[in-house]
Amino acid sequence: MKKRKIPMRKCVACQENKPKKELIRIVRxxxxxxxxxxxxxxxxxxxxICNQKSCFELAHKKKTLQNQLAAQVxxxxxxxxxxxxxxTRD
Structure with a gap:
């Protein structure tokens, strides 16, 4: 039986590759x-972006979402x- 390939994506804040289902997608x-x-x-x-407060704060501080999406967030x-x-983290 073939194993399904799990799609991986990179968090814009911490730059870690994680399964797509574990991340939050922001779209332009x-x-x-x-x-x-x-x-x-x-x-x-x-x-x-990761579902972690530290990644959210880093992305907000450095405006990485604005840079990645090339749009004002x-x-x-x-x-x-x-x-x-x-x-999700309580």
């Missing part, structure tokens, strides 16, 4: 809107991301 749509992609299937340019996206990270 073709129209230029930036949002969190809960399904992992939205079309557009995507960036991945709104504060509402950061607030939603912060909420999602803190909910």
């Amino acid at each position: 749509s073709p129209e230029g809107n930036v949002s969190i992609d809960h399904s992992g299937k939205k079309s557009g340019r995507g960036a991945y 709104d504060d509402t996206v950061y607030e939603e991301l912060k909420k999602q990270v803190s909910e």
Whole structure:
């Protein structure tokens, strides 16, 4: 029986390769809107971040999401991301 290949993605903050399912995807749509992609299937340019508070804080401080997506990331996206990270790590 063949083993399925697990898709790996790199966190923009810590630069670690992890399984895609363990990361949070932030996507810039073709129209230029930036949002969190809960399904992992939205079309557009995507960036991945670990589900850890330290990675969120590093990405926010260094503005790595803005650099990776080549778009302005709104504060509402950061607030939603912060909420999602803190909910999963309690």
